[in-house]
Amino acid sequence: xxxxxxxxxxxxxxxxxxxxxxxxxxxxxxxxxxxxxxxxxxxxxxxxxxxxxxxxxxxxxxxxxxxxxxxxxxxxxxxxxxxxxxxxxxxxxxxxxxxxxxxxxxxxxxxxxxxxxxxxxxxxxxxxxxxxxxxxxxxxxxxxxxxxxxxxxxxxxxxxxxxxxxxxxxxxxxxxxxxxxxxxxxxxxxxxxxxxxxxxxxxxxxxxxxxxxxxxxxxxxxxxxxxxxxxxxxxxxxxxxxxxxxxxxxxxxxxxxxxxxxxxxxxxxxxxxxxxxxxxxxxxxxxxxxxxxxxxx
Amino acid sequence: xxxxxxxxxxxxxxxxxxxxxxxxxxxxxxxxxxxxxxxxxxxxxxxxxxxxxxxxxxxxxxxxxxxxxxxxxxxxxxxxxxxxxxxxxxxxxxxxxxxxxxxxxxxxxxxxxxxxxxxxxxxxxxxxxxxxxxxxxxxxxxxxxxxxxxxxxxx
Numbered sequence: 395x396x397x398x399x400x401x402x403x404x405x406x407x408x409x410x411x412x413x414x415x416x417x418x419x420x421x422x423x424x425x426x427x428x429x430x431x432x433x434x435x436x437x438x439x440x441x442x443x444x445x446x447x448x449x450x451x452x453x454x455x456x457x458x459x460x461x462x463x464x465x466x467x468x469x470x471x472x473x474x475x476x477x478x479x480x481x482x483x484x485x486x487x488x489x490x491x492x493x494x495x496x497x498x499x500x501x502x503x504x505x506x507x508x509x510x511x512x513x514x515x516x517x518x519x520x521x522x523x524x525x526x527x528x529x530x531x532x533x534x535x536x537x538x539x540x541x542x543x544x545x546x547x548x549x550x551x552x553x554x555x556x557x558x559x560x561x562x563x564x565x566x567x568x569x570x571x572x573x574x575x576x577x578x579x580x581x582x583x584x585x586x587x588x589x590x591x592x593x594x595x596x597x598x599x600x601x602x603x604x605x606x607x608x609x610x611x612x613x614x615x616x617x618x619x620x621x622x623x624x625x626x627x628x629x630x631x632x633x634x635x636x637x638x639x640x641x642x643x644x645x646x647x648x649x650x651x652x653x654x655x656x657x658x659x660x661x662x663x664x665x666x667x668x669x670x671x672x673x674x675x676x677x678x679x680x681x682x683x684x685x686x687x688x689x690x691x
Numbered sequence: 692x693x694x695x696x697x698x699x700x701x702x703x704x705x706x707x708x709x710x711x712x713x714x715x716x717x718x719x720x721x722x723x724x725x726x727x728x729x730x731x732x733x734x735x736x737x738x739x740x741x742x743x744x745x746x747x748x749x750x751x752x753x754x755x756x757x758x759x760x761x762x763x764x765x766x767x768x769x770x771x772x773x774x775x776x777x778x779x780x781x782x783x784x785x786x787x788x789x790x791x792x793x794x795x796x797x798x799x800x801x802x803x804x805x806x807x808x809x810x811x812x813x814x815x816x817x818x819x820x821x822x823x824x825x826x827x828x829x830x831x832x833x834x835x836x837x838x839x840x841x842x843x844x845x846x
Binding site: 475478480481484575582586 | 757779780781784785788791792793796
């Protein structure tokens with residue numbers, strides 16, 4: 395599968411070009427893009443089936459995005475301004491879209507749906523790295539987490555577009571443009587919080603110090619990533635580190651901040667070892683689906 | 692205070708009054724000290740007003756200071772930008788990003804303009820009569836009023 399062969403909604407625009415009254419600024423066109431439903435359909439019809447290794451890998455990336463989407467969703471109605479509510483909500487929805495695509499694809503190896511994987515696995519079965527489950531804290535803490543996440547994901551997805559697995563490559567091609575915007579959003583806020591008031595700068599520094607211990611885990615290789623990287627299907631996490639350090643370093647330098655000198659957390663999220671925070675997050679995320687199995691809302 | 696004169700925030704907003712009050716030390720100050728404090732508190736907002744309107748790094752202490760921006764979205768090539776709504780943002784760069792998030796979520800646009808709300812001079816709605824009614828009935832201002840002269844080509 396590739397983005398070219400994927401058929402979306404098509405253009406159902408009702409606007410008529412020509413500068414008349416139909417030239418509305420709010421007309422609706424969904425456009426053509428790869429959707430999670432398309433992947434689920436390909437998996438169901440047997441057009442796309444991941445190998446066991448690829449499914450494990452997709453599960454990791456899907457869990458990262460899912461956990462982050464759940465975290466960011468908590469900001470709705472709580473951000474400093476209404477505009478920022480929407481910005482964080484948009485980012486959360488982008489991440490949820492990536493999660494759905496990855497989980498739909500991963501589920502193809504085990505005959506499980508995205509919902510089976512999202513709602514009916516237990517904490518130790520989640521494969522997300524620990525950074526993504528860290529609590530939101532104040533706005534600066536969330537921006538610090540977004541900063542690390544988006545620069546990491548951008549480097550990852552940028553390379554994953556070259557994957558020999560066509561579905562992974564297609565998901566990455568859709569995701570990389572969205573994550574590019576997430577990078578910009580976090581970098582803009584790093585600059586403003588660091589260059590704002592004494593209070594905002596203090597909080598930005600504090601936020602980065604809280605989150606930086608979890609950077610190391612993002613770039614750890616293991617047997618699975620090594621096998622997949624050799625086969626050209628995945629990206630070795632360690633190969634992303636140099637660009638991540640350089641690009642985040644540039645932003646921090648412009649904000650006159652230093653890369654936090656903090657010891658790395660032990661990690662282990664990819665093996666199902668999580669910090670104390672993930673269980674509570676999952677409890678809230680999964681309760682409705684578990685209380686009412688098969689319910690739709 | 693907002694450099695853009697956000698109409699939703701009055702010139703002496705409550706937060707500034709409270710901030711000024713906090714600068715008075717607790718305990719009973721001498722009348723002279725109290726007078727100095729009051730003067731200092733009173734001059735702070737005025738000096739903040741001189742901050743240039745568009746800056747890469749913002750320096751607003753309270754969130755009520757975000758200025759109001761008007762957003763114009765062009766839905767596709769060849770069309771003009773159309774007013775879509777307004778939003779709050781600390782500066783032009785963030786206003787563009789907020790506009791992207793608020794007004795182009797459903798694939799509405801290929802280009803965005805943001806303009807500080809107080810940079811727009813608007814006609815007075817009460818002057819509608821004198822401003823806009825004069826052209827009415829003046830058919831001769833439309834090309835269709837005139838009959839085509841004989842023998843003129845390409846009209």
